[in-house]
Amino acid sequence: MHISPVLWQFLVKWLTASALFPREASTIAPYMDALYFFLLAMTILGLVLVGALLTFFSIRYRKERNPVATHIEGSTLLEATWTIIPLAIFLVCFVWGALLYFRIYSPPVNAMNIYVVGKQWMWKAEHPGGQHEINALHVPIGKPVQLTMISQDVFHSFSIPDFRVKREVIPGRYSTVWFEATTPGTYHIFCTQYCGTQHSGMIGEVTALTPDDYQKWTQESTSGMSLAQNGERLFASMGCNACHSGSAAARGPNLAGVYGSKLQLANGSQVLVNDAYLRDAILNPSQHVTAGFAPIMPTYQGQISEDGLIDLVEFVKNMPTNYRVQQTLVTSQSDQTAPTASGMVKP
Amino acid sequence: MSTSTTTILNLPDQATATLPKRNYLNAEHGLLSWLFTGDHKRIAMLYLFSITFFFFIGGAFAGLIRLELLTPQPDLVASDTYNKFFTMHGIIMIFLFLVPSVPATLGNFLIPIMLGAKDLAFPKINLLSWYLYMAGGTFTLAALVLGGVDTGWTFTTPLSTHYLNTHVITAATAIFIAGFSSIFTGLNFIVTIHRMRAPGMTWFRMPLFVWSNYAASILMVLGTPVLAIAIVLVALERTIGIGVFDPTKGGDPLLFQHLFWFYSHPAVYIMILPGMGVISEVISTFSRKRVFGYTAVAFSSVAIALFGFFVWAHHMFIMGVSNYSALVFSLLTMLVAVPSAIKIFNWAFTLQKGSLTFETPMLYAFGFMGLFTIGGLTGVFLGSLGMDIHLTETYFIVAHFHFVMVGGMLMAFLAGVHFWWPKMTGRMYPESLSKLAAVTTFIGFNLTFLPQFILGYLGMPRRYHSYPQEFQVLNVLSTAGATVLGVGYLLPMIYLGWSLKYGAIAGNNPWQATGLEWQIQSPPLTENFLVTPIMDHEAYDYEWLAHKTEQEVTTVG
Amino acid sequence: MSEVHDESNVTDPEHADHHIVSPLQYSYVFGTLLVFTAITVGAAYVDLKWLNPVIALGIASFKAVVVILFFMHVKYQSRLIKMTVGAGFFTFFVLIMMTMSDYISRAWGNW
Amino acid sequence: MANTIATTHDSLHPTLEHPHVHDEHVVLPQHRHHFETENQQREAGSFGMWLFLLTEIMFFGGLFFAYLLYRNWYYPAFASASNQLSVPLGAFNTVILISSGFCMALGVYYAEVRQKTMLVAMLILTTFFGVVFLGVKGVEYHEKWEKHHIPGSSFDISEFVNPPIDAKTGKATEEPLAPDMAQKTQVFFFLYFAMTGMHALHMIIGIAVLGWLTWRAHRFEFSNGYVAPIENFGLYWHFVDIVWLFLFPLLYLINRHPLK
Ligand code: HEA
Ligand code: HEA
Numbered sequence A: 001m002h003i004s005p006v007l008w009q010f011l012v013k014w015l016t017a018s019a020l021f022p023r024e025a026s027t028i029a030p031y032m033d034a035l036y037f038f039l040l041a042m043t044i045l046g047l048v049l050v051g052a053l054l055t056f057f058s059i060r061y062r063k064e065r066n067p068v069a070t071h072i073e074g075s076t077l078l079e080a081t082w083t084i085i086p087l088a089i090f091l092v093c094f095v096w097g098a099l100l101y102f103r104i105y106s107p108p109v110n111a112m113n114i115y116v117v118g119k120q121w122m123w124k125a126e127h128p129g130g131q132h133e134i135n136a137l138h139v140p141i142g143k144p145v146q147l148t149m150i151s152q153d154v155f156h157s158f159s160i161p162d163f164r165v166k167r168e169v170i171p172g173r174y175s176t177v178w179f180e181a182t183t184p185g186t187y188h189i190f191c192t193q194y195c196g197t198q199h200s201g202m203i204g205e206v207t208a209l210t211p212d213d214y215q216k217w218t219q220e221s222t223s224g225m226s227l228a229q230n231g232e233r234l235f236a237s238m239g240c241n242a243c244h245s246g247s248a249a250a251r252g253p254n255l256a257g258v259y260g261s262k263l264q265l266a267n268g269s270q271v272l273v274n275d276a277y278l279r280d281a282i283l284n285p286s287q288h289v290t291a292g293f294a295p296i297m298p299t300y301q302g303q304i305s306e307d308g309l310i311d312l313v314e315f316v317k318n319m320p321t322n323y324r325v326q327q328t329l330v331t332s333q334s335d336q337t338a339p340t341a342s343g344m345v346k347p
Numbered sequence B: 001m002s003t004s005t006t007t008i009l010n011l012p013d014q015a016t017a018t019l020p021k022r023n024y025l026n027a028e029h030g031l032l033s034w035l036f037t038g039d040h041k042r043i044a045m046l047y048l049f050s051i052t053f054f055f056f057i058g059g060a061f062a063g064l065i066r067l068e069l070l071t072p073q074p075d076l077v078a079s080d081t082y083n084k085f086f087t088m089h090g091i092i093m094i095f096l097f098l099v100p101s102v103p104a105t106l107g108n109f110l111i112p113i114m115l116g117a118k119d120l121a122f123p124k125i126n127l128l129s130w131y132l133y134m135a136g137g138t139f140t141l142a143a144l145v146l147g148g149v150d151t152g153w154t155f156t157t158p159l160s161t162h163y164l165n166t167h168v169i170t171a172a173t174a175i176f177i178a179g180f181s182s183i184f185t186g187l188n189f190i191v192t193i194h195r196m197r198a199p200g201m202t203w204f205r206m207p208l209f210v211w212s213n214y215a216a217s218i219l220m221v222l223g224t225p226v227l228a229i230a231i232v233l234v235a236l237e238r239t240i241g242i243g244v245f246d247p248t249k250g251g252d253p254l255l256f257q258h259l260f261w262f263y264s265h266p267a268v269y270i271m272i273l274p275g276m277g278v279i280s281e282v283i284s285t286f287s288r289k290r291v292f293g294y295t296a297v298a299f300s301s302v303a304i305a306l307f308g309f310f311v312w313a314h315h316m317f318i319m320g321v322s323n324y325s326a327l328v329f330s331l332l333t334m335l336v337a338v339p340s341a342i343k344i345f346n347w348a349f350t351l352q353k354g355s356l357t358f359e360t361p362m363l364y365a366f367g368f369m370g371l372f373t374i375g376g377l378t379g380v381f382l383g384s385l386g387m388d389i390h391l392t393e394t395y396f397i398v399a400h401f402h403f404v405m406v407g408g409m410l411m412a413f414l415a416g417v418h419f420w421w422p423k424m425t426g427r428m429y430p431e432s433l434s435k436l437a438a439v440t441t442f443i444g445f446n447l448t449f450l451p452q453f454i455l456g457y458l459g460m461p462r463r464y465h466s467y468p469q470e471f472q473v474l475n476v477l478s479t480a481g482a483t484v485l486g487v488g489y490l491l492p493m494i495y496l497g498w499s500l501k502y503g504a505i506a507g508n509n510p511w512q513a514t515g516l517e518w519q520i521q522s523p524p525l526t527e528n529f530l531v532t533p534i535m536d537h538e539a540y541d542y543e544w545l546a547h548k549t550e551q552e553v554t555t556v557g
Numbered sequence C: 001m002s003e004v005h006d007e008s009n010v011t012d013p014e015h016a017d018h019h020i021v022s023p024l025q026y027s028y029v030f031g032t033l034l035v036f037t038a039i040t041v042g043a044a045y046v047d048l049k050w051l052n053p054v055i056a057l058g059i060a061s062f063k064a065v066v067v068i069l070f071f072m073h074v075k076y077q078s079r080l081i082k083m084t085v086g087a088g089f090f091t092f093f094v095l096i097m098m099t100m101s102d103y104i105s106r107a108w109g110n111w
Numbered sequence D: 001m002a003n004t005i006a007t008t009h010d011s012l013h014p015t016l017e018h019p020h021v022h023d024e025h026v027v028l029p030q031h032r033h034h035f036e037t038e039n040q041q042r043e044a045g046s047f048g049m050w051l052f053l054l055t056e057i058m059f060f061g062g063l064f065f066a067y068l069l070y071r072n073w074y075y076p077a078f079a080s081a082s083n084q085l086s087v088p089l090g091a092f093n094t095v096i097l098i099s100s101g102f103c104m105a106l107g108v109y110y111a112e113v114r115q116k117t118m119l120v121a122m123l124i125l126t127t128f129f130g131v132v133f134l135g136v137k138g139v140e141y142h143e144k145w146e147k148h149h150i151p152g153s154s155f156d157i158s159e160f161v162n163p164p165i166d167a168k169t170g171k172a173t174e175e176p177l178a179p180d181m182a183q184k185t186q187v188f189f190f191l192y193f194a195m196t197g198m199h200a201l202h203m204i205i206g207i208a209v210l211g212w213l214t215w216r217a218h219r220f221e222f223s224n225g226y227v228a229p230i231e232n233f234g235l236y237w238h239f240v241d242i243v244w245l246f247l248f249p250l251l252y253l254i255n256r257h258p259l260k
C-alpha cells in the first residue's frame, strides 16, 4: 500500500517522458511525415485487406459450414488485379520517395555551410567563422544549413531524427546534407552507421537557435581564427603559395576565384570546382592537372588531416584575389636568400 | 486429435497401429551410420538438429541483446560485448539458421520424395554440404569462444578490415565455408529437379514447394560465390593490406558493399522463398483445395529470384552510391515487391470455397501471412528513397527484417516442421499444446517487434548499446515480448521431443494430403519408393486422392 | 527396381544425344585458338588507340566461346546446358553493368 | 548397364537400344542406385558440373569487376604496371594452357572410345602442360619479387616515378608517373596476384585431381564406357583455361598503348 503511490508516480513519470512520435523540427519533416502516413495507410490497407480475406474465408468456409471444398483453378482477371493495383501503389511510393530524396539531397544555393568531421567516436563541427564544436552543433532557425561531412576513419552516419535527415559520412569523400530548422530547441544527433566499440556513444545535440541567439553564440564561441584564416596559414606553411602564387610565371594554376568555375583539365575533361574537387586535387594531384600545367605537384596524402583539408578548402573557396597569397610570399621570401629555391617539396 | 468435423486428421486405430518395421530411421544403426549416410532424409535430420542447436545459440544472444536494452544505460555488459552479441546473433541466425532452415531440412527431406525420386542427385555432395555446414558452425563457435567478433553481420569495410582486432578472419572463414554448404545444397536441388523427376512429373505438376526451392536454389548458386570472393578480399585486406577497400590506398570501401549486397539481397529471398513453398503446401492441404492460380504462384517464385538480383543497392541508398543509380534501384525494388503480393493474395483466395480446418500448421501459416504482409510492406517504406533516409539504420529496419525473417520465415519453418513431423518421425505432435505455442509466438512476436517500428520512426539507431531515456518504454515492451517469444520457441522443442516417444502413431497420410510424400509410409523407407511412382494427375488433386484405390498406394513398408 | 524412364523426358529439351567430337575437329579448334592467340599478341604491339582493348577482349571472348562450344561440348548439349551457361554469363553481366552504372553516374554529380 | 557408349560415331542412340532393358537390373560399379538409368546419372553429373562452374564464374566475376573498376580509375598506373609484365611469357603460357586443354579434350575422346593407353597418355600430357604453366608463373612471380613489385611494405614505386632510360634512344622507356599515381600501381599488382593466384590455385587443385584420375585410368576404371569423371573434370579444366584466356589480355595486353 505504501509502495503504490511511489510506483504510480514512477510509472507516470516514465510514461510521460517517453515519446511515440518524433518532433517535426525542420522544413523537411512535414514532407517526410506525409509520405510516412501515406505508406502507413498503404500498410494498413494491405493488412486489413489480407486480414479481412483470411477472417471472412475462415468463418465462411470452415469445415463445419462448408464440408466439401469446391475446386477453383484460378482467375486471370483476379491475378491481373492484384498485380496491377499493388504495382500502381508501389510506383506511387517510388515517385513520392524519389521526390523527397531529391529535396533532401539537393541543398538550396543560399545555404550556409558547416563542416562536419566524423571520427571514432565523436563529431567535430567546424563553422566557417572558426567555431569548433564537439558532439554539438549550433544552427540558426529559418535558414538553410548545409553540412559538408567527411570521415577520418570508417563509415559513420550523421542523423538528426527530429529533422528527418541523415547522411552517411564516408571516409575519403565529402558527402552533404541540408536542413532548415524551424523550432528552437535541442535535438539528438546520432551516429547511425555501426562504427565500432563506442558507436552508441557517438551522439550529440543540435541546438537550433533564433537568429539573434545564433548571432550571440557565434560571437561568444569564436576561437578568433576563421577556417579560411587557418587555411591561409597552412597554405603558406605547406608551401602551396610557392607554386600557386597567382603570378603569370607560377608553376601552379592561379587559385583565386577558381571555386565554382569550370576547369579544363590536362586529360581533356572538364570539371566543376567544388569542395570535393579541391580536396581530391590536394591529395591526388596527378589526376587533377589543370590544362597547361605540368604534373609536378606532390601528393599531400597522409600529410594533412581532414581538418586541415577543410581549412585549405575553405581558404581557396573564399579567395577572390591573390593579394593575401602574395603577402605571405613576400614575408616568407624576405627571410630567404635565394627565392627560387623555396617551395618545391620533394616527392 | 479428436475426430470431430473440425479436423481432417485421420489417424490409424491407435490400439493396433505400429510404426513401419522398416524405415529410414532404423534401416541402419549406430552413430556412424548417421555420419556416413547418403540418405537425404537422414541428412535432413542431421541438419534439423544442427540448425536447431544454432537457433538456440542465436536466440540466447537475442535474449542477451534484449536484456541489455531493458534499460537505457549501458549497464549489463560493456560496449564491445554488446557489439559482439548482435554480430554473433546476426551471423548465426542468418548463415547458420535461416539460410539452411527450410531448404536443408524440409527441402532435403521432401524434394526427392515429392518428385518421386529415390534420393537427391548427389547424395555424397549432400552429405558434404552438411559437413561444410558443421565446419562453418565450428568456426563460428571458435570465433565465439576465442572472444567473438564485432563487425555486425554486414562486415562493413573499412571497419572490419582496419579498425577492429577481433576474430574477423575466423568468422569470415566460417561464412565462406557455410556459403559453400549452401551452394552445394542449391546445386543438388537444381540438378535433382531437372533430372530426377518421376515419369509424368512435369514441371507444372510439381508441388509449389519444389518450385520455390528451385527458385531459391538458383539464388544460392549464383549469388553465394560473390559473397565468397568479397569475404576473401576482406581477409586479404586484413592480413596483407591490399587496399582494394581502403580509401587511403585508393580503394573504394563501397565496392565491398556492392559485392556483399549482391549476395545478401538475393539471400533474403533465399531465406523467404522456401518458406513460401511451405505455406503453399499447408494452405492447400487445410483448405482441401488446389492452390489458387498455381502457375501464378509458381512463376512469381521465379520472378522473385530473377528480380532479386537487380535491387541490391537499396541497402546503400545513403551510403554514397550515385543518386541516379539510387533511383534505378528504388524503382526495381518496387517491382520485386509485386510477386510477393501476388502470392499473398493467391493464398488468401485458396481459402475461398475451401473446407477449412485449423490445425497448428495452418495457424502458423496464417501468422506468416499477416506478419509477412507487414514486414513486406514496411520493406516498401525502405525501398522508397526519401523515406529510407529517415528510416535506414534505425530500429525500423530491425523490425522490418524480423517481421519478414522471424514473422515470415521462422513461422513458415515451424508450420513446415509441424506439418511434416508425422512424415518425418511417424508420430503426431500434441495438437493443443502446439496450438498454444503457435499463439504464444504470434503474441510474443508482435509485442517484441511492433514497438520497434515506432522506435525506428522516433529515430533510435540500431546496434546501439545505450539509448536516450525517452525510448525506454517501448524497449521494455520489446524485451517483454522477447521473453514470451522465447517461451513460444522452447515449447515446440519440448513437446516435439516428447512426441518422438509418446506421440500418436500417424499413419501414412494423417492430413489426407495429396503430395507424393503422403502416399508412402511414414517414416519412409530408405529409398522412399518400392516402385517408381507414375504421376498421372496434377498437384493438389483432391479428386484423385478421394478416388485413389488402395493399390495405388505405392509403398507400404 | 523398375526401368521406367519417362519417355517425355527423353524427347524434351533437357536431353541431348551423346555426341563424340572427333580428334580432327579438336585439332581444328586447337589451331584456331593458336592462331587467334598469335593475332591478339600481334595486335597488342600495334597502336590502335581505343581499339586495342576492344580487339583484345573481342578475341578473348571469341576464344572462350570456341572452347565452350567445342572443348566443352556445349554445341552438342541440350538446351538446358546452353541456358545454364547463358545464365552464368548473364548474371555476371548484371553484376558488372549494375555496379558500373553506379560508378559511372557518380561522376555526373548530384543530379 | 544402360550406358553403352558405342565406339563408332554412327550410333545415334547408344543408350536406348540396349538388349537388357527388360532384364533384371544389372548394376555396374559406377552406377549409383538412386538413378533410374545411367544416362540419367551421366546427364545429372555434367549438369551439376556446369552449375558448379556457374559459381566459379561469379567467384572470379567479383575479381574481374574490381579490376575493371580500378583500371578505369587509375588508368595510367595500370598501363605502366601492366607493361612490367612479360608478354612473351604470358603468350607462351597461353599456348601452353591451350595445348593442355587440347590434350584434355583428346583425353575425353579416348575415354569415350575406350583407348586406355591413349587416355592415360593424354592425362599425363595435360598434367605436364599444367605444371609447365605453373612453372612459368613461378618465374614471373619471382621476377616481381626481385623488382619489389609485390604489394606490401617493401613495394617500390621508384621505377614508375623515374622510369629507366633506354640506352639506345636516350628516352625514358615509360611515361613517368606522378608519385600519387605511382602508388596506385600497387592496386594493379595486388589484383594481378589475386587473379592469377586464384587461377593458379584452381590449376593446382586441377593437377591434383588429374593425378588421381590418371591413376584410376591406369587401373582401367574408365575403359568400359564410364567416362563421366573424365568428362566432368574436362569441363573444369577448360573453364580454368577460359579464365586465363581473359586474364592474359586484361593483365598483359590491353595496356600496351596507353591512351594519352
Ligand atoms: C527474409 C528476408 C527479407 C525479405 C523477404 C525482405 C523483403 C523486402 N525487403 Fe528487406 N531486408 C531484410 C530481409 C528481408 N527483406 C534484411 C535482413 C534487411 C537488413 C539488412 C541489414 O542491414 O542488416 C533488409 C533491409 C531492407 C532494405 C534496406 C534498408 C536500409 O538499409 O536502408 C530495403 C530497402 O529497400 C528492403 C526492402 C525490402 C522489400 C521491398 C522487400 C519485398 O520483397 C517485400 C515484398 C512483400 C510485400 C510487399 C508484402 C506482400 C504484399 C501485399 C500483401 C500487398 C499489399 C496490398 C497493397 C499494396 C494494397 N529491405
Ligand atoms: C533468422 C534471423 C533472426 C532471428 C530468428 C532473430 C530473432 C530475434 N532477434 Fe534478431 N537479428 C537478426 C536476425 C534474426 N533475429 C539480424 C540479421 C540482426 C542484425 C545483426 C546486426 O546488426 O549485425 C538482428 C538484430 C537484432 C536486434 C538489434 C540489435 C541491435 O541492432 O542493436 C535485436 C534487438 O532487439 C534482435 C532481437 C531478436 C529477438 C528478440 C529475436 C527472437 O525472435 C529470438 C527468440 C528466441 C529465443 C529467445 C531463443 C529461446 C531460447 C532460450 C530462451 C534459451 C536461452 C538460453 C540462454 C539465455 C542460455 N535482433
Ligand code: CUA
Pocket (backbone or CB within 6 Å): A118, A119, A120, A121, A155, A156, A157, A191, A192, A193, A194, A195, A196, A198, A199, A200, A202
Ligand atoms: Cu560513428 Cu557509429
Ligand SMILES: [Cu+2]
Pocket (backbone or CB within 6 Å): B264, B265, B268, B311, B312, B314, B315
Ligand atoms: Cu534487400
